[in-house]
Amino acid sequence: MKFRLTTGAIASVIVFIVAGIAWTLWDQAALAIHKFGWQFWQTSIWDPVSGEFGARPFIWGTLYSAILAILISTPIAIGIAVFLSDWCPASLRAPLVFVTELLAAIPSIVYGLWGIFVLVPAVREFQVALPDWIRAMPMFSGPPVGVSMLSAALVLAIMIIPYTSSIAREVLKSVPATQREAAYALGATRWEATRVALHYARTGIFGAVMLGFGRALGETMAVTMVIGNNPQVKWSLFAPQYTMAAVIANEFSEAADELHLDALVEIGLVLFAITLIVNVGSRLLLWQMNRERKPKQRATAPAEEAA
């Protein structure tokens, strides 16, 4: 009983911390919230000089970059996970796992530096090399500056691959051997057996992807260094844009007046709300998927123990 109370108290601390963070953000952003209301989510202007603030380009930049990163990283991460769990020779597995997990240990600022010196010039050259008719399309338009949405999405994708792939690998590893064996017994090839395992593990893999998405939403430093920091809502992959985390990091120490500061805190609040929505949403989806899978569990007699 005592134990239960103690652990219960400790667990509730977490809830208080989350609520406390939300409250602090709300409180610190009071001026901006009061002045702009819901308009803050929709306004595209970000002008500290005239005191006009809107979060729309930052929300756009955060979501767009994170979604692009997921689109790029998910197939690669799942490919890595499948290779490591089903196809890789045993002697190669441990070193490969080590290397992919090492990627997760690299500090974000180092990714940023690499992005500036390698990725950004590469993106610029790629854009210049594209034929004119492609560059005329809205997705690929704009001057070739290199710092852009695409650079940010690529850095993010590389950063989240180790997270998604290591969880997806664990999930694939935990698929009961009899699932693959059942497929083999029906004349499945190795690839078809892998697909059975992927199907069995799909909720877990979805969870792995969402974890990567959550991380991409909040990633700050590396993105700030390569995205171009220009608040605009554009589809173009080559346009410099901005994210919520990046604008807070860039402007917080230089925010001179109260309203600017409060607007930045409110950006933080919006980011907090969006990550919360994404997390709750993916939880609900997972829950729904699991319910479809196991509508009700019926008891069967316990297995006869081996003699």
Add this chain to the structure above:
Amino acid sequence: MKITVEHLNFYYGAKKALTDISIEMKANEVTAFIGPSGCGKSTFLRTLNRMNDIIPGARVEGSVKIDGADLYASGTDAVLLRRKVGMVFQKSNPFPKSIFENVAYGLRINGMAKGRELAEQVEASLKAAALWEEVKDRLHDPAMALSGGQQQRLCIARALAVRPEVLLMDEPASALDPIATQRIEELIYVLKKDYTIVIVTHNMQQAARVSDATAFFWMGKLIEFGPTPSMFTGPREKLTEDYITGRFG
């Protein structure tokens, strides 16, 4: 003879799991493998459809012939072979799909049927596994919603769908209650008209009830093999007698 095994040795890496097994199994008969845990009976069963191939470090010596064709000859395609040798596992392992899709899976991946023909073959397989009446109105419900015994019969239907000639059953009823077990046993009795069945079981009464021939394994060796009635009434080997009378194991 449907299945002929000659001087089979099997290794997991350096560990020898089966020693010099030679046995012949007749078509349209049920052959039961009995023996204490770890005696190699499941390992042996899995050499009959090369399921051990997927275990790293597994190695086979000797020959296993089905209808005279050697499974381990260099030209044999394990994927095609497994289609001819169906398998049912100890714990029911339906895919997390609908009842229909579970049975259709093997037909689909092997390109054996489509559309209406597919539906007919799924129905036929479910009927053959004595499950059709219970599921015909909910073919698109998840297979995981079925009871343990129904799931196991679904797995049998899934195995039958690709029209194998041999059916391997690895303790198919060990996780089931007595009534579900009885249904599986009745099913085995019916199925042997069309299939050659090999069943591994811990349960000696079950072996006595369902099988025509019984093989007793001990420590990776085949100790005794013969018609089931004589195995249970007058075993030749002392070890067999000790085991079936419950003196060990």
